[in-house]
Amino acid sequence: MKKLFITTPIYYASGKPHTGHAYTTILADVIARYKKALGYDVFFLTGMDEHGQKISDTAKKKGLQVQEMLDSVTKDFKQLWKDLDINYSNFIRTTDKVHCDAVQKTFSELLSKQYIYEGTWKGLYCVNCEENYTRDQAVEKEGKLYCKVGHELTEKNEPSYFLKVSKYADWIQKQFKEKDFIMPQARVNELLGSFIDKGLEDLSVTRTSINWGIQTKEDSKHVIYVWIDALLSYLSGLGYLSSDDKNFKKYFVDKDSEVVHLMSKEITRFHCIYWPILLNMLELRLPTHIISHGWVVTKEGKMSKSLGNIINPYDYINTFGSDAFRYFIVRQVNLEKDGIFSHDLFVETFNTQLANNYGNMATRIAGMLKKYFNNTVPTFNKNALTELDKKVIAAEKKLLSSVKDRIQHFKINPLLDDIQDQYNVLNKYIDDAKPWVLAKDPDKKDQLSNCLNILFTSAINLMILLSPILVKTSKIIEKAFNLQLNPENISKDWSGHKIDVLSPLFARVEKSK
Ligand SMILES: [Zn+2]
Numbered sequence: 301m302k303k304l305f306i307t308t309p310i311y312y313a314s315g316k317p318h319t320g321h322a323y324t325t326i327l328a329d330v331i332a333r334y335k336k337a338l339g340y341d342v343f344f345l346t347g348m349d350e351h352g353q354k355i356s357d358t359a360k361k362k363g364l365q366v367q368e369m370l371d372s373v374t375k376d377f378k379q380l381w382k383d384l385d386i387n388y389s390n391f392i393r394t395t396d397k398v399h400c401d402a403v404q405k406t407f408s409e410l411l412s413k414q415y416i417y418e419g420t421w422k423g424l425y426c427v428n429c430e431e432n433y434t435r436d437q438a439v440e441k442e443g444k445l446y447c448k449v450g451h452e453l454t455e456k457n458e459p460s461y462f463l464k465v466s467k468y469a470d471w472i473q474k475q476f477k478e479k480d481f482i483m484p485q486a487r488v489n490e491l492l493g494s495f496i497d498k499g500l501e502d503l504s505v506t507r508t509s510i511n512w513g514i515q516t517k518e519d520s521k522h523v524i525y526v527w528i529d530a531l532l533s534y535l536s537g538l539g540y541l542s543s544d545d546k547n548f549k550k551y552f553v554d555k556d557s558e559v560v561h562l563m564s565k566e567i568t569r570f571h572c573i574y575w576p577i578l579l580n581m582l583e584l585r586l587p588t589h590i591i592s593h594g595w596v597v598t599k600e601g602k603m604s605k606s607l608g609n610i611i612n613p614y615d616y617i618n619t620f621g622s623d624a625f626r627y628f629i630v631r632q633v634n635l636e637k638d639g640i641f642s643h644d645l646f647v648e649t650f651n652t653q654l655a656n657n658y659g660n661m662a663t664r665i666a667g668m669l670k671k672y673f674n675n676t677v678p679t680f681n682k683n684a685l686t687e688l689d690k691k692v693i694a695a696e697k698k699l700l701s702s703v704k705d706r707i708q709h710f711k712i713n714p715l716l717d718d719i720q721d722q723y724n725v726l727n728k729y730i731d732d733a734k735p736w737v738l739a740k741d742p743d744k745k746d747q748l749s750n751c752l753n754i755l756f757t758s759a760i761n762l763m764i765l766l767s768p769i770l771v772k773t774s775k776i777i778e779k780a781f782n783l784q785l786n787p788e789n790i791s792k793d794w795s796g797h798k799i800d801v802l803s804p805l806f807a808r809v810e811k812s813k
Contacts, residue, residue: 302338303341304343304557305552306328307344307561309561312348312352313349315373316612318611320603321380324563324564327562327630327712328344333387335707337768337786343538348394349533350374351530352430353430354427357427367395380613380614383622384625394529403524407461407518417461417462421504424438426447438453460505460507464502481589483635484635491568507525513529531578534575535552535584558589560591561589565594593634594635596641597639622772626771630713647810650809657723658773659804659807663804668735669799673752677797680757684746685750686733688732696725726759729754753795757791757794761791780802782798
C-alpha cells in the first residue's frame, strides 16, 4: 500500500487560532483525505510549538503559569480542528515528553558527531519572531534596527552552541534543483537568490538567556533554541527515538512513503535549508516535497494584529457551516499567489458554487426522481442516447480522467475548477434537455430515464469528488441518497436505486452582512 506522511507546521502557542492557521491545516486535511481516497495509507501530523521567550513572556503578562496558558491555547486549537473536521493522526506538542526526549537525544548525537560546537553568539535578535538577524538582514530606520516584520531588534552576545550548516551551501543548492522538491518552483528562486547565494552561516542552536525550552543534557544553562526544537517535532510526532517508533519506521524511514511538509511561505526558508541539512546529519532521508503556499490576505494586506484584519474562523463557521469555510479556504489557496479573504467573495463563492451548484443540483434531481420515478433512479438505455446526453457523458469522462493527476500533484484548486465546470455542463443539460417537457410525452420515456440517470450519476460523481472537502454535507447526502460517497461508487450504474428525502442544502445568503 502506498503511504503518505503529511504535516502542517507546529503552530506557535501564544494566542488564539485564526484563519491563517486554518488555511494550512484545512489544506493538509483535504490533501490527506484525497490521498486516502486514492488508496494511500496516510499519517497526518499537526501540533503546537510551545517553547520560547515570547511564550513565557505572554504567560507572565496574563498572570498565568506557562503550562496553564499552553494548555488553554492548545485546547482552543484542538477545538477548532474538531469543529472543522480536521482528521489528524497525531497532535504533537513540543512540551510532550516524547518530543523533549527526542530533541535532547538528537542534540547529544549531533554534538558527539561534532556537527555541533560551542562558541559565542553575537548578533541581532527579534524577541517577537524569535529569529536571529545579521546586520545585512536587518531593516534600518532612523538609526534603529528592525526585523522584516517591523519589530525592533535587540543586540546580544552570549555563549551558544552552533550547528555546522555553513559547509552545506553547495549540497543544499543541489537538492533544490531536484524536481519538485520545493513546490512551487518559484519559491526555489526566491531562496537561492535571497539567501543561499550569499553563503550559509553556522546556526546558533542554543540560548543561555531563555528559560522556557528544552535544556541540553550536557549543559543545563543551554536551552535548545527554536528551530532544532520545532523541526524535530516532525519526527517526534512519529515516535522517533522513543520506545514506540513503529510509525517513524513506517511513514518516514520507508522510502516508499511520501513525506510532504506543508507550510506558509514565510517559514519556507528554514524548512528548505535547515531541515534537509539536519536530516542529512542524522543520516535520514529527505522529504519528498516541501509545499509552500501563499498567505491568506484581506484588502488591508496579510492578516496581522497591527492591521486589525485577523479573521476569526468562527464568524464564518457559525453562519455558513464548517464545510463552507473549508471549501472557501481550499478554493482560495493558491501555491503561487496569496489568497484573498473577503466577506463578499465568501458569500459569492458560497451562493454560486455551494448553494446553486452543489445544493440546488442535488435538490432538483431528488425532486424530479420523486415526481417522475417514485424516488427511484430510472434505467439507463444505451441505445436511446441523444446528442445532448453524449456531450454530458463525454465531459464527465474528461473530468474523471484528470482527477488522479490533479491529486497526485496537489492541484486541488484546478480540480475544483473542473468540478465547477462540470456543474455548469449539468445545469445547461437540464435547460436544454427539458426533462419536464420529456415527461409529458409518452414516446420520450427512454429519453427521460436516460436524462435522470445521467444527472444522478454525474451529480453523485461530483459529490464523491467534493467529499474530502464537504465532510458534514457528504454525510447528509449519504443518508438522503442512501449510498456511500466513496471512490468505488464513481460512475456506478445506479439504475433501480431508491433514494430518501433530501432537505435543502446551503441556503443562499444575501450579500450585505
Ligand atoms: Zn520580528
